[in-house]
Amino acid sequence: MVEIIVDVISLAAIFAIVTLSLNLEYGYTGIPNFGKVFFVSAGAYVVGALTGRIVIWIYNLNVDFIKENSLSVTIINNVLSKDIFLSLALFFIVLIISIIVGAFLGFLLSFPAIRLKEEYLAISLLILGEALRIFAYNYEPLVGGTLGVSVPDPFAWISMLNINRFYFYAILLGLFALATFIIINRITNSPLGRVLRLIRENPIVAEAYGKDVVKYRMKVLMISSAIASMAGCLYALYTANVIATTYNRYDWTFWPWLMLIIGGLGNNLGAFLGAFVVIIIRKIVIMYKYAFEEIFPFRIEWLEYILLGIIFILILIYKPQGILKEKPVKTLDRKRIEEIRKSSSKL
Amino acid sequence: MIYQIVVIVILKSIIYMVIEQIYKDAIVYSNLLALASIGLTLTYTVTKVPNFAHASFLTIGCYVTLTIVSLFKLNVYLSIPISFLIGSIIGAIVYIFVIKQLMKRGADIVRIMIATLAIDIIIFGAINIYADVLDKIGIFSRNFILRDFDIKFNNIEGVLIISSLLIISLAIFLYLFLYKSKYGIAIRAAIENPSLAKVMGVNVENVYLFSWFFSAGLASMAGSLFPLWFAAFPDTGVTLLPPIFASSILGGFTSIFGTMIGAYIIGMGESLLVYYLSLIVGYWILAYKQMFSILMIFITLLLFPKGISGIIFERVIRKWSR
DSSP: OHHHHHHHHHHHHHHHHHHHHHIIIIIISOOOOOOHHHHHHHHHHHHHHHHHHHHHHHHTOOOOTTTTHHHHHHHHHHHHHHOHHHHHHHHHHHHHHHHHHHHHHHHHHHHHHHHSOHHHHHHHHHHHHHHHHHHHHHOHHHHOTTTOEEOOOTTTHHHHTTOOHHHHHHHHHHHHHHHHHHHHHHHHTSHHHHHHHHHHHOHHHHHHTTOOHHHHHHHHHHHHHHHHHHHHHHHHHHHTEEOGGGSOHIIIIIHHHHHHHHHOTTOHHHHHHHHHHHHHHHHHHHHTHHHHHTTSSSOHHHHHHHHHHHHHHHHHHHOTTOSSOOOOOOOOOHHHHHHHHHHHHHO | OHHHHHHHHHHHHHHHHHHSHHHHHHHHHHHHHHHHHHHHHHHHHHHOOOOTTHHHHHHHHHHHHHIIIIISOOOGGGHHHHHHHHHHHHHHHHIIIIIHHHHHTTOOHHHHHHHHHHHHHHHHHHHHHHHHHHHHTTOOOSSBOOGGGOOEETTEEHHHHHHHHHHHHHHHHHHHHHHHSHHHHHHHHHHHOHHHHHHTTOOHHHHHHHHHHHHHHHHHHHHHHGGGTSOBOTTHHHHHHHHHHHHHHHTTSSOHHHHHHHHHHHHHIIIIIHHHHHHHHOGGGGGGTTHHHHHHHHHHHHHOTTHHHHHHHHHHHHHHHO
16 A cells, blocks of 8 residues: 555656646746647657666776666766665766756747747647657667566665665655645746736736747746656656656556646646646556456556546546635735835835 | 650559569658648648647547457448548547637646647557457457558559548549638638637638637548558557658748648658668668658748748749739
C-alpha cells in the first residue's frame, strides 16, 4: 500500500509540473499547446543521451553507451554510488541542460506560434510532437532507437545509505512540484500575470495599453517549455530508462490537458488537484486490473482510455470551469495601499 | 506522327507505372490519402473544427474489413458500403452528442479541439478492445494484411482499380453536388455566412451534421481499402494523422479539390521521393518517411499558408482580372 502511495505521489508530482506549465500557457495566456509531449520528451532525451556519456567521458571508461547499454549502466552506477559529489553535479548538470534545451525549443517555436492562428498552431505543435517521436524511435545514437536506453541513476548512493530509492524520489519530485507551483503562482499573481490574462481575453486591448503581446507570448512559451522539459528530465531519471514509445501524445499531451480541464483552467491549485485526481483514477484501475481481466476478454487499459475520455467530454460539456474556478488576481492588500498612499502624500 | 509517339510514350509509361510495385504502392497510398483527407477538409470548412479524431475513423474502416473477411467470410468489397455506413453513423453520433453540445454552450475552438482529442482516445480504446476480442476468438487482429483476399483483374490488383475509380467518381460527385445541386449550394452558403444562410432558410445544423456524417464515412471507406494493400494495426490512425493533415493543409485546408492535389503530392512524395532518395543516400532514410509530410506542413504554414489552392486561385483571379 505504501509503495502505491509513493508511486502516486511521484507520478502526480511530475504530471503536476507539466500541467502547471500548460496552465501558464493556456489557462493564463491562451496559447493552445497541443504539443506538450514535444517539450517533455526533449528533456527526457537529454537525460537519455547525455547522463551516461558524461560519466563515460569524465572517467574515460571504455564502453559504448548505446551498444553496450546495460553493461555501461552497471559500470556507471557502480562509479556513481561511490562518488556523491559527482552524482549530485551530474544531476544538476543534466537538469540545467534540459531546462536550457526546453527554453531554447520554446524560443524557436515561438516564431511560428506568434504568427499562426489557434487551430493551425495546435495542429503544427501536435504534429511536431509526432515528429520528435519518429526521429527518436529511428535514430539510434540519440536514445537507442526501438530498444531505448537505460539511464544511470545519479542517486545510486542513496541505496548505500539504506534509504529506499522510491521514497527518496517521491520526496524529491514532490519538492520540485512544490517549487514549480510556487514559481508559477508568483508569476501569475504578479503584474505580469495580470498582463497575461489581458492578452488571453483581448490581445488588441493589451496592445492598446502598450504591452508587447508578441514578446509576452514568447516569454511564456519559453518559461513553460523549460518547465515541461524539466518534468521530462525528472521522469526519465525516476523511471531510469528512456524509450521513444513512452513519450506519445496520449500520455504527455492528452493527460495534462485532461488534468488541467478537470482541475480548473487558470487556477494553479486546480492544476495540482487535477493531476492527483487523474493519477489516482488511473492507479485504481491498474490496481483492480487483474480482478477485471478474468471477467473481460481484453486488457483493462483500453477501458481506462474510454472511461477517461468520456469523463473528459462530460466535463467539457457540463462543467467547463473545472473543480476549482479561476479566481480574481490578488492585488496588494488594503493596508499596504493605505501605507503607500500616506507615504506618497507626505512627499 | 509526333502525336502518335507522344501517345505511345504516355501509354507505355502508364503501363510501366502500373506494373512496378513501388508505383502501385504510391498510387494506392495517395488514393486512400485523398479519400481520407477530403473529409477532414470538409469538416474544417463547414464547422471550423480541425478534427483530430479523423484518422481514427480510418482505423474503424480497417477493422470493418477484417470482420467481413475473416469473421463472416464475405467478399472484401462488400466492406466499402458497410464501413461507409458504420463510420458515418459514428461520425454523426460524435457530432450530435459532443460537437453540437459544445457549440450550443458557446465553447471556443480550443475546447472543441480538445474534445476531438478525447474522441480520438475513446475510439482508440474501443478499437483496441475489439482487436483483443478478435484475438481471443482466434482472428489475427494486430498487424494484419489482406492482400490475398483481393480480386485480380488482368493481373492488376483490384484495390488499385477500385480506389482509383472511387476517387474519380467522388471528385465528379462532389463537383456536381456542391456546384449544381440545391443542397450543395445551401452547404456553400452555410460555409460563407452561417447567420445569413439561416435567415435565407438553410438549416445550418443539418448542414453541419451532414458534413460530419459524410466525412467520417469517407475516412472509414478509405480505411476499408487500407488493409488490402498495407499492414493495419490499431494505431494505423495515429501514424496516418500527419499525412492526412499535411494533404489538407497543403491543399489550403478549405478547398476540397486543393486537398485532392495535396494528397497526391504528399502520397507520391512520401512513397516515391523517399524511395528515390533512399537509392542515393542509403536505405536508412526509409524509416523517416513520415517526416516528409511533417516537413510539408511546416513549409506550407510558414511560406504559403493558403496552400496550393491559394496559389492556383490567385493566379486564375489575376488572369481574369486583366
